[in-house]
Amino acid sequence: MTSTTKALVLGAICALGLTACGSSSPGPASQEPATAVDVGAASAVTPPDAATLAAARKEGSLLLYTNADNQLMKPVTAAFEAKYPGIxxxxxxxxxxxxxxxxxxxxxxxxxxxxxxxxxxxxxxxDFVKKGNVADYTDPNVANLPAYARLAPGVVAMSEDPVVAAFNTALVPEDRQPKDMASLARFARSAKGKVATTDIGNPTEFGAVAGYLGVHGEEGWKNIEALGPASGVESGTGNLMQKLAQGQYEATYFVGGTVRALITGDAAKVLNYSYLTDGTPLVPRAVAVTKGAKSPAAARVFVNFVLSVEGQEAACKGGFTPYRAGVKCAYGLPAIQQAVGAGNVIVGGYPADLSEQQPTIVARWKKAFGR
Incomplete structure (x- = not known):
């Protein structure tokens, strides 16, 4: 979620006269997982070696390009700089x-x-990897991560963010909210243009659709193609959530899971979210050190941090979804599995033929949605 997205969502909520812009009062969210979920035991600490850390301190800084806005990154930045003062x-x-x-x-x-x-x-x-832009670096933490987190040479998932359904609760009370993609398709047909998603050109939408189809195949396409004619389409999450908060839409789906951090307090009086029980793909948020890094040691220290238990707990505070064992997080993978059942969570990776699949998936999606 970029800064613009966050501003649009919060702006819409503020415009409705709520105090979510400045309030931290608690509020319910659909399928909000219990904080007592068993997250397992943390694995051994695997910090960067002394030589890398010394070189990183000499470099003094690193530059990160990301599609996550600064508000989401703020807890990560603060925790990293506190752990490694001078970087x-x-x-x-x-x-x-x-x-x-x-x-x-x-x-x-x-x-x-x-x-x-x-x-x-x-x-x-x-494509970035194929062009030789990723450094040949395997972080020590990788040995402690599940196989699906190892996405490509030099590339690893720092989080596995779900896509969710989000609802305007003034228009669709919780007891009327669809629980899976098939019931969402039926709801969309009766809602007459009041259901929406983002365009397939949005990487989160594509990741969600590809992940969903990877498990459900043609049966999944039936649901997506049923949703197409009845769904509005927005270019990004900001516009989607703004119109949901304002009542132009009643329901949205395949929304990037970082919005969960916004649907709290007074915002939850207007909006809630849920994990659809047959369609909760997790979209991996990849992290990699670049081949052209001017601060390669500091870059390795940062990647080591975001893959550690401590770094993943900091990421949770921004709304990211940690997946490794031992991380306490109400938004973490164990909590999502508790909410909908482990068998109903589609853990994302990088299938070998994903790039080859993309044109076919995009073309069929566009036909279904009349784009």
Whole structure:
């Protein structure tokens, strides 16, 4: 979620006369997991080696390009700089396409560019790897991570963010909210243009659709193609959630899970979210050290941090979804599994043929949605 997205969502909520803009009062959210969920035992600490840490301190800073806005990154930045004083983390948030285009332009002209990239654009990241832009670096934490987190050479998931359904509760009370994609399709047909999602060009939407179809195949396409004619389509999450909060939409689906951090307090008087029981794909948020890094040691220290239990707990505070064992987080993977059942969570990775699948998936989606 970029800064613009967050501003649009909060702006819409504020415009409704709520105090969510400044209130921290608690409020319910659909399927909000219990904080007592068993997260398992943390694995052994695997910090960077002394030589890497000394070199990172000498470099003094690193530059991160990411599609996560600064508000989401703020707890991560604060925790990292507190753990490693003297190493400054500079964060530039932009959309996924801009990340790769900017890096290409800057490195071609010898301009300072990103030391680390963090993105949810799976196809874009695979192309980035193919072009030789990712450093050959395997973090010590990787040995403690599940196999699905190892996305590509030099690329690992720092979070596995779900896509959710979100509802305007003034228009659709919780007892009327669809629980799965099939019932959502039936609801959409009766709601007459009041259900929406984002365009397939949005990497989160594509990741969600590809993940859902990877499990449900043609049966999944039946639900998506039933939703298509009855769904509105927005370019991004900001517009989608703004119109939901204002009542132009009653329900939305395949929404990036970082919105969960916004649907709290007084905002939850207007909006709630749920994990659809047959369609909760997790979209991996990939992180990698760049081949052209000017601060390669600091970059490795940062990646080590975000993959650690401590770093993942900091990421949770921003709304990201940690997945490794031993991380206490109400938004974490164990909590999602508790909410809908482990068998109903589609854990995302980078299938070998994902780039080849993309044109077919995009074309069929566009036909279904009349785009």
């Amino acid at each position: 400054r983390l500079r964060v530039l948030d932009m959309n996924d396409t801009q990340i790769f285009q900017r890096y290409a332009t800057e490195t071609a002209t010898g301009t300072r560019s990103a030391d680390v990239v963090m993105t949810t654009d799976a196809v874009g990241m695979l």
